[in-house]
Amino acid sequence: MFGAVTSIVVVLGIAFFREELEDELYRDKTDTKNYELKKFMEQPVGIQYSMLVLSELVCIVEIIVAVVLFQGARTRNASKCIFWFRIHCALLFLGILFSVVTIIYAEERIVLAIAVVIGLLYQCYSLWIVRAFIHQVNSLKFNVDDEDDQGVPLQEVQK
Secondary structure: OHHHHHHHHHHHHHHHOHHHHHHHHOOOOOOOOOHHHHHHHOOOHHHHHHHHHHHHHHHHHHHHHHHHHHHHHHHOOHHHHHHHHHHHHHHHHHHHHHHHHHHHHOOOHHHHHHHHHHHHHHHHHHHHHHHHHHHHHHHOOOOHHHEOOOOOEHHHHHO
């Protein structure tokens, strides 16, 4: 959710305050900070907006599939969880490609690479957790007479 809001704010900021941003970035010619942002602002406007809109679309898709995962986990519906798993694998693959390209062209490669590795580890961990949940849901055979009102087998609750 935070990523979607951030992307919208950045798109609106570039759309409405482009001149102010460029003036602030290039006010001090000896300033070495914000190099990546300066490099981004030197790209054609179409590339800037397409990158930001793509980022926004990915965030929106992640929010939608997160809701599907929540519903699937709440109702113990493995097919909804599998849907999240497949979409998340595709987004992870795209994220890896984007990260590799970004690291190649970045000035601060080490810092960026560390951040990417931490993010990838988190994404892989979340995939692993959902995969384990899917296996658990698929392995449990519910019997209506043996369930409490939450849909959890009484044998599992009593253990």
